[in-house]
Structure formats: C-alpha cells, structure tokens
Amino acid sequence: MGFAFDPDFHRNQRVETGEEQTRAMFEWLRNEYRRSLDLRNKLTPETTDIFVQPLVALDKTRSIHAFEVLGRFREGDGHISAGLFIDDIILMGLAPEFDTLVLEQVVAQSESLARITSRLFVNVSPASLEKREYIDKLIQAVQGPLRGFEVVLELTERVLLERIGLISELHRDHGLHFAIDDFGTGYSTLQTVIELALEGSIRYLKLDGSLTRNITTSLASERIMHITQQMARELNLETVVEVIETVAQVDKLRELDMDIGQGYLLGIPDTVAVWKGKLNYLESRISGTAPSTFIL
Template structure:
C-alpha cells in the first residue's frame, strides 16, 4: 500500500558509513526522495558519531534540512553538556531515551522520575523525545503520561530495513 500521510522514519547510521562520501550521497538522495513522498527521515547517531562528524552534520542540516537524533541517551555514552551544546547549535532535533531506562518503567518510581527529568531537560532545549523498548500498552501509556513525544518498540511494530520499506512500497517508484 502507498502511504501518503506524513510519516517519520528513524534510521540508524554507523560512524563508518558517514565517512564514505558515496554513502553520504546515497543518503542525501534517499532523504530527498522521501521528502517528495511526505516521509521525514531522522538519522540516529551516537553522541560520539555526532562529535566526530560535526562539520558534515552541520552541512547536511543547513543544506538539506536533515533531522538528527542522539541515540541511546542515558546508556552512559551521552553527556548532558554535549546534548545541550548540540541542541543550542541546532544540530539535533530528537533525544532517544535508552531502552534500559524505559524497560519496566511501570514497576519503578525511581526510574520514572529519572525519565521525567530527562524529558524536562529535552523539552527545555526544544528537543522531541523518543522512548525505546516499548513492548506493551502499559509502558506506552506511562510514557505518554510522562510527556514523551514518541515511542519505539515491538508494541508498535518490528524494526525494518530500508530495503523492506521500499519493497512494501513506502516509497513510490
């Protein structure tokens, strides 16, 4: 089926891929094609990858209006200062909260309070939030109540490769 409404797809990109000019050209062409189909693609990167490729990402943001997300926030890899700096510079748009903080959130008041603090921090900096590892309705509802903007996990559907999405005709040919 062809999807005509606006949708957003999140795509993980490895640091090695960003070092390939051929891959970057391919990514630009895919994102440009997706925009024509009312599909917004958000590139997910780790904090380290964002820092190592800052100039390229700044160029892609300014020239092609790319959207970027910091992946796995709260997993011990991302610092609050880096997130703050990248959001102030307008490089990132989303903060993906690591699944280990989301998993079993309905069972832990302490974890829920920590996620609420992260959401407040993200909102203060104008970032949209995504909760990973949403595996059931209760978790999805808890995240909605906290104020998380989006959920990701098996409750909503299995992850798919770009090739699978193309085969399903998410992108018209």
Template sequence: MADLNVNEASKADATYENPDRHMREQFFDILNRKRIYSVYQPIVSLTDAGVFAYEALTRGPGQSVFASPLALFEYAEKQGLLYQLERIARERAIQGAHLPQRKQLLFLNISAAILQDPRFVPGQTLELLEEQGLAPGNVVLELTERSSIEDFTMAKKVLEHYRNQGYKIAIDDAGAGYSSLQAIAELNPDFIKIDRSLIRSIHTNKTKEYIVETLVTFARKLNIEIIAEGIEEEEELVKLTRMGVHFGQGYLLGRPDERFQSVPEACRNLIIQHRKIGFGDGSAWAIGDLKRQVQLFSVDTPISEVAGYFKMNKRATGAVVVEDGAPVGLVMRERLFQQLAGQYGFSLFWNRSVDQLMDKQPLIVDEQTPVEHVSQLATSRDIDNLYDLVIITSGGKMAGVASIRSILESITNARMESAKVASPLTGLPGNIQIHRELSRRLNEKKRFSVIYADLDYFKWFNDRYGFQKGDQLIQFTADVIQQAIAEYGTPLDFVGHIGGDDFIALSSAADPDRLCREIIRRFDAGVKKFYEPGDWTYVEDRSGQRVESSGVTVSLSVIVCQTLVPASLEHISEAAARLKKKSKMSPGSVYVIEELRPDVSSEAAGQSFK
C-alpha cells in the same frame, strides 16, 4: 553498487582473522546482490495517537545466518565493509518508503562510525530521495550506538551539512551508551530516543520514572523531542503518556513490518484518554488563537522585490516564503537588510531569488498547539532567532504567524486570570471558571455529567485534628477526583474546587456510574491514612449529634444533562441540592444519579448507590 572485486575481498580477509569461508561467501553474496530488505515500525504521537513517523529497519535473507540485523552489521564492521552495507540499507529503506501521509517522517539508522568514513559522500541520500519523490524534510538520520563518536568536531560538521538541507537528527539509545549524553550535548539533536532498558516496567519503578521525567524536562528546555522505545505493556504506555513523553515506539504500538501499519485501536484509546493535554498555565489557549496574517512570497520571488516590500511597509517585521501553500522559509526585515548591507551583499543578492537568503528552518507549529508549548519552543531557539516570527499552519498549509510578544502576553494574562480565581489550596479552577465552563457545555448542547462531591463529617474531622490535616484531606480529595477522571473520564473533562470540602467535575464519560465508583473506591482506600484504624467509633454531625461511623466519607450527586433537554445553571443547582440531601441520608460513601429529562419533575428522586 558494482560487485566487490578480488582485491577488496583480500583486504577484508586481511582485517578479519580466521574467517569462516561459508559465512564470508554468504555475506559477499548479500552485498553483491543486495539481498536485504527493510521493514518499518511506527513511531506514535502520545498526544494525538497518530503515526508520526516510521523507522526503517534492515533485515537479511530469511534462511541466512545474517537474517538478524545485529549479526549482519557486526560482521560488516569486522570486515571493514560497514559503509557499503549501510549504503545499500539506506537505498532499500528509501525505495520501500511509501509513506501513507506526506507530513510523516522516515527514520534512517546511521552508525556513528560512518560519519568519519571518507566515502560517506554528502548528496547520495538526496539523490535516492528525489527518485522516490521524497524530500530531506521527510527524513531523520538516527545515529545508533553501535560505536561511539570519536571526533565530535567532524561529526558536527557532517551533520550540519545535512541539517542545512532540511534533514533532522536523532540520537538512539539514550541512557544505554556511555557516550549518549555527550552526543546529545555536542550534537544538539532534534530527537532523543530513550533506551528500552529505562522504559521496561517504568510504571512500577520510581527510579526509572524520575530519570525519564528529568530527560523530558531537559529535552523541553533544549527544544528536543523524546521518543520512548520498547513499549510492550499497556501500563508502560499509560505512564509515559501521562508523563508528557512526546512519542512512543514498541511492539505494543506496532511491530516492524513491510506494510505501513496504523495504531491499534486499543492503544489509540489509551493515549487519547491519558494524554497530557496541558503544558502549564495558559494551556487553554491554542497558538491558532493568536495568529495574524503576514505577507507571503513564493520561493522564486527576487530579493529586490522582498526588500522593496519592507521599505514600503515600515511596520512589517517579517514575511513568509511558501511553496504550494505550505511555509518553507522565513525572512525577517532586520536580518535581510543586514545581509544586503554587508560588503558586496547588494550586488551579490539583489537579483537572486528569496530562497537564497531566507531562514530554511523557522519555527513552524500547528494551530492546535498549546501556547505554552510554543513559548517553550520559541524561547529555546538560538539568541539570533529568539524574536523571529512563529509560523502557524493548518493541515500543513500556511495559516498565519504570531510574534513572541503576543505569545508571552497571552501566557501572562492567562496566569494572572488563573491566579485570581483558582483555589489557593488545590490550585483547581474556582467558581468563576466553574460557571464559565458549565455555561459553555450547556451552550454546546452535548451530553455531559455534573458531579458534585463533598465530604461527610469534615467539620468534625477538622475540629479534632486541626486545619493542617484538614487541608491535607481536601488536597487528597482533589487528587482522587482528578485521578479517577484520568482513568475513566475523557481528555477534556473539567475538575473545579467550589470551596471548603466541595468539588465539581464536568465529564463527558459514557459511563458516569463507573467514574463515580472509581472516585469512591480511591477515596475509601486512601482516607484511612489520615487516622489509625479504630481511632474512633463515632463522629459528630454539624449539629453535634453523635453518629456511628468508621471515618470521613464522600457523597456524590450526579446530574446527567442530555443533548436535547433544555437546562440552566439554576436547574442543575436545584437538582444537585436535592440529590445532595438524599445522598446524606445513606451511610458511607455513596453517589446518587439523576438524568435531566422532560418527563422528570423537579421533585423526582435519583437512584442511590454505594
């Protein structure tokens, strides 16, 4: 940028009353010499714990009064020079953006007021990106709340131009600015960043939790992804991860730095442990299970060749356009012929390349994405694109496609199967799914633990207080086991309801003892709410014999299946029955644990613990 001349400086003087000469000199020196730099803060996926993107943040000279970006941009706005400063900031951010992975995104802050500045010329950002070997698909334009949008019609027009080039849009500070909800409704962004005021202490504030839950549900219906800002405590990270928030950002996950940081190991472990891996019924299916092959064309293929393919293949509904093995566009049969059938359509497009007519923003998902989530993304598209093929990738490369019909059929079938075999009381998988999961784990020949849980004196409790309160106690037990698994298990652990007051958990946790202790701790602490203290001094066992007890307890029988030990469902069942009998001999809530090993006979007793 050329040095600001005297007239521009005079104009700035006229728009800013009583300027401090020293501050003004510093500011113009920063602008003329471009004495600002960018730092980058990671935005982390709360599903796979990887760095999804980096936000570029501007910093002024270290010893200057404008070292703080807030002071720098506020002064620029008062001087009427916000456009010039933001252009330099974008330039510096892009020049320093050496993204570790090609698929990662770069978030660039843009003040809403800039959209209405006549000097905000489309195409300038693209030139900077090309110089750095980046593409618009790598960039998210993040609208900040420094000023509200006054003309949404103009803003939508400008942003639509950028969207057509491949840029994505984010709305910053949702929940903080009075106009943020209107901006979301009018601009339909790709990302919503939830303000840190809603994130701080969310694990202890139910009101904040309910607001964020509402935003997550609302965003999912609109095919918008949520980013939680200002995460500084581990408890906040765990709560947001469990709630299904898509991405997180904050000092806990990484501070702004000139280096491109990775996710701290402790945070990675927390995310993997607590991530929400299910999106509802049918979540066991990944979209890659439904993929089928489709015709591929390169970006320079003539439209006449694509049309010829569809004429020769009447059953083909669409084709994918690829570049270097990665999908970049979609051509749907009916839409192509509609465009060619229009006035002058044939003569205008027949000899042009297919990238002139392809959909440049099709729905592209990784093969590991749950089918239920893909369904939500697909059905939230515009009505004109509702039945377009969904493109599936593997490692960013073309893998196949899935139709809306196949996606909806798989979800329907999964829900029907689940409804047939799930427990109607707890909603947990029933015996058919339990046997299937247990067999699968045995075939994998990997170490895992089988935890059988049943309640002591439940029949007496049910007879005394009635089936309604008995059902509540069974549901409570199911919740206790699942919560303990979430705390000390692994993301793919399984919990099933055998029937009545009997449950099973299959866990790959390295320390099953700790998991059992947590189940007992949670159960003993919570079961007291079902009766008043001192409500009884004895219970009755199934034979009607009185037993001194302060209430219902839980017994756990734990069989650890080792990697190299051959085992069967019968072996595990026999061991569980034996351990159950032993656990019932000890008063209170206990667990008994045994390892299936070649040198352990079927009569060997396990170890018993409180």
C-alpha cells in the same frame, strides 16, 4: 613410590595438544570464512530489503509520528533481521556497504513510503559517516527521491561527539535532522546536546530500551525519563521511548508526559506494503467501509 618424570610421555602430550589446537584453529578459521562468505552473499540488492516500524504519539491521538527503517535480509519466502548480524557486519568493515543498500531500498520504495509517512528515521553507522561516497549518496537521495520526506538520522551518543562538524553541515546545507539513539548511555556531554539542539540539528532524544523495561519498577529509570523529558522541553526536542511492550509501560510513560513511543505493543516491523495495507484498513474502518472479513 615416588613420581617418575617420563619425557617421552610429556613430549607426546605436548604434540597432541598442539595438534588439537591447530585443528581447533583451522576449524574456527573455516567457520569464520563460511560466515564471512554467507554474510557477503547477503549484502546484495537482491537479498537486502527494508521493514518499517511506526513511532506513535503517546498522547490521546495515538497518531503515527514517523516510521523507522529497519534492514532485513530475504531468506527463502521470508525475512530475517539484519540486527542478528550487525556485530559481524561492523567487525568485517561492511557497515557502509550495508547502510548503502538500505538507503538504496528506501529510495527504490520512496513512492510507497510516501503513502504511509512523510517522516523517516534511518540508522547510520559511524563507519558510513567516514565514507564520502555514502555521504554523497545520502545527499543525492534527500535532494532527489526523498526530498518530500523529513529524514532523521539516528546516531549514537559517541558518534555525536566525534562528528559534530558533519552533523551541523548536513543539517545546515541539506536539511537533515538527527536523533540521539540510546540516549542516557553516558557518552554525550550536555553542552554538545544543547549546542546541536539550539542550532536545530538534533530533533529527538531516543531513550535506551533498558529504561523502558524497568520503568514500572525502578524509581531511578522513572527519574531519568522525567529529567530527560524536562530537558527536552527546554530545548524544544521530542523524546522517543523504545522497546514498549506492555500497557503498564504506556500508562507510566503517559504519566511522565513522554512524547513518542516505539515497540511491539504499538506496531511490529513489517514491509512497506503490509503497513500500507494496515493503514488503508484503519482508514476504511473510520469511514465505515472496511470489509468485515479483513483481519489486521
């Protein structure tokens, strides 16, 4: 028995498939609209907050070198990480708005921040550096409420290459310093790093967390960190190692003489008020006045 082509059957199939595709597209657009609306509703002064996470010296002092500012959204009685939405924030062109809200929170909480640190690390998106309005607000902040802080802006290697002139200007004219975030992902040139380091714009190299995860098992990761640390010493820079989660990682990083660490093992992100309470407690323990019922 041969195969008989049925035009009505195939025509109906095409119509059905087209209708399904249309419904699927409509459903996708509706979900995207809802997600967009939900995200825009989160980007308000009332719903945006900041957490801070310590950057800790990896030497024997274990002193807190600085705090990194992390965006959070208020949700009910708690907070959710803005990092969960960062791809959508960037895709929708909302990064400057988000960075501005974070900066405003830093300014609003500057008095409380001053009680726990004099150095702040703040992430900035490439899109924000394209907006003069954001740059002006940043300059006003560092010349006003944040003038008592050393403000370190974290930039990716790609942005470093694209905005060299602005980076030099912000350092030269307004005293801002910079950290290369996720260093080692391959976008920067050694010449650019050296030039910005010698003029004092760059102060820190933050090594990509993937290196930390493999530091106890990968000879390549160990060598990369060792070479980076040697270069940092030559350029009078400090290294910051992210995503530290185990004691074994800390031991290896100390063996490599890395400078500063960051990760859940050393301190979890939390509100400024919570970290103020933790540091007050630690100080009271040192002085012998800590309450015996206090739990850190």
